[in-house]
Amino acid sequence: MFSQIAPRYDLLNRLLSAGVDQSWRRATVREALKHGPKRVLDLACGTGDLTLLLKKSAPEAEVVGADFALPMLELARAKAQKSGLQVRFQEADALELDFPDAYFDAITVAFGFRNFADYERALAELYRVLRPSGRLCILEFPPPPKSGLGVLYRFYFTRVLPYIGGLISGNAAAYRYLPASVERFPPPEALRGMMEKAGFRVRYRLFTGGIAALHVGEK
Template sequence: MLPKSERKTPLPAEPGRERDPQAVREMFSEIAPRYDLLNRVLSAGVDQSWRRAAVREALAHGPRRVLDLACGTGDLTLLLKQSAPHAEVVGGDFAPPMLERARAKARRAGLEVRFQEADALNLGFPDGHFDAVTIAFGFRNFADYERALAELYRVLRPGGRLCILEFPPPPKSGLGVLYRFYFTRILPFVGGLISGNAAAYRYLPASVERFPDPQTLARMMQQAGFRVRHKLFTGGIAALHVGEK
């Protein structure tokens, strides 16, 4: 393997490659070994409370089938299964190393969850297959938001629920000012130090700054056919959008 500084394939932090599918896949594959540790350290554990809120919304109507898309190492997927043991829970992601770690975590927890490779723009499931779909901190990496929303709408049954947990651009006042400094200056340094991939943690704040604000994302979901509401967490640092088909 080439040293990070000599890689031939540009990482998505470089201009024009923010949502290049192959570059994003390679980046997340490379940081998979330290992904869970970094999530806990860099968020001081607060991301877990946001995930629990997403799970409560996703399971509110007692779904039988749930898809956790862009599942990464399976944090939210396993939380869904623990909270709804009788539901069929599927975790989908496009980075095989993330899925390998998710399967290992499920085995250690004694949970029966199916993990498989999945392309958000071309999901291999029948129409109306799921009662709920969750996406935690992965939607902004999709190459085409409108196509992804159309595909998510397709695989949900009528009355099904889509829950998108994401980092919107930080507010320009209050806590958002401090968080923007942390996100753009401290996170890339610490993340790069722990993971050995500083580019991945430069990509993170860049992708957040380019992501639609909560009102714009709500309108996009409405245009895809969803009835939408959203809530902000921790001074607007995170947002949960809930769409009903």
């Protein structure tokens, strides 16, 4: 599914979020780079937007982008080459990461964590490859809040977004999957509890009235 929508993925991200996702990504990068990490992993990197932003913000760091959809990685490599940025992109299974223990100083996952087949196992792997005192930043869409804004957002997310996404990408099922996956995702407090159970010390903040949430966990 992600391979099929790769060619229109960036366009739809900008269009469907009205560009506000860029400010969320910048906030994630600031948190991830706060302690000057030397090695950074952007997992579920997609077409590399966050990966390249990490490299631009920390040019001296080794930045690795990893994903399981090859067409996404091919687009990410092309964007890196066009930008003149030295970033390694590679295939990866979030449940069985091909990296040594305590290899990374910081890890980011932007809008990909909810797609993992086993959250607990993924958190265990992320904990394993993160060095002590390292930082994990998970940017995600929690279930829409129950406020007035949440009601409007849920209508947009379940009715308008699938229509526009399907029209532009040619894959309506992928954009019906998106709101369904968000509705099934744990609310912020529950995700915090899962991360703490995995061994992280966790705090989180909400963006845009609770539409997005950034969880920061320290090992």
